[in-house]
Amino acid sequence: MFSTRFLWRTVGLAAFLSTLICVFGFVYAINQIMYPKLAANNNLTIPGEVVKPKESPFASKDKIQIVALGDSLTAGTGDLSGRGYVGQTKEKLEQQLGKPVYILNNFAIPGFRTYDVLKDMDAKKDIGASLSQADLILLTIGGNDLFEGGQGVLSTTGDEGFNPKGAEERMPEALQRLEQILDRVAKQNPTAIIAYVGLYHPFLDMDPKREGILTVQKWNTAAFEIAHRYPNIVVVPTSDLFELNLGKYLYTDHFHPNQDGYERIAERIVQIVK
Incomplete structure (x- = not known):
């Protein structure tokens, strides 16, 4: 009797922890999509960032x-x-x-x-x-x-x-x-x-x-x-x-x-x- 009750408690606790992990993962994924962090590679462009166009080879010339x-x-x-x-x-x-x-x-x-x-x-x-x-x-x-x-x-x-x-x-x-x-x-x-x-x-x-x-x-x-x-x-x-x-x-x-x-x-x- 005791072992059966213990088994059900263990299963229930495991299910509860799995549910928490799934909820946490879902919330984290949504947060990353809505509020993305700056990538470690500084060469990547942040969404919405204005990229300065390459300067024309004639830009510095008066004529x-x-x-x-x-x-x-x-x-x-x-x-x-x-x-x-x-x-x-x-x-x-x-x-x-x-x-x-x-x-x-x-x-x-x-x-x-x-x-x-x-x-x-x-x-x-x-x-x-x-x-x-x-x-x-x-x-x-x-x-x-x-x-x-x-x-x-x-x-x-x-x-x-x-x-x-x-x-x-x-x-x-x-x-x-x-x-x-x-x-x-x-x-x-x-x-x-x-x-x-x-x-x-x-x-x-x-x-x-x-x-x-x-x-x-x-x-x-x-x-x-x-x-x-x-x-x-x-x-x-x-x-x-x-x-x-x-x-x-x-x-x-x-x-x-x-x-x-x-x-x-x-x-x-x-x-x-x-």
Whole structure:
């Protein structure tokens, strides 16, 4: 009799203690949810805390000077307003930063390939002098190396389709020259932001197998790998801007952007560098 009564008391006490533990755990959990404590890691953000945004690289400057070089895209071919992506980048930076932005020099020449830029940098001493004064350096090059300005990229079999073979064959040497260009520009001005504008595929509508997309992707991936070696070089992707809207954003020559196409490039540049 005694052992049975003792057993029931023991069971009852255990049940009572278990209930207390459950209630305490429930109250503690609710308290942690409603009133969370600061985590030991000071890098974590407290809910409701205002995180100070990263300061713009141009924040300490009274004015911003742009120097541009490269091919017809940097020259603005296809933009009937004459501004191109360089002029539109200037305007957008002025609006968003609230300070004067100047185009110190634009050395771009339509038709230039990678070897032309290298020769020009050797021949014209003012290019180096201008680069050294820049806060932002804009560059497009490589499209004419791969696509030959729109010449020689179509199939020779008469089906009018895009033939990526020639572009693939020209790519290795052109990438070596691109590396030389970026290295020289970065050494000329190690503090300026250097924005290399990546390539897009202007003949996608004549490329039903979409082989040219892979060619352009290989080029852009290699450009990213080169740029990654330099802390002040960024690659500005553009392929996605045109892929689904060739007719809307290309000029009538089917190669260069039109005014709206250049604006999209300028918007992407400003998003990255401001």
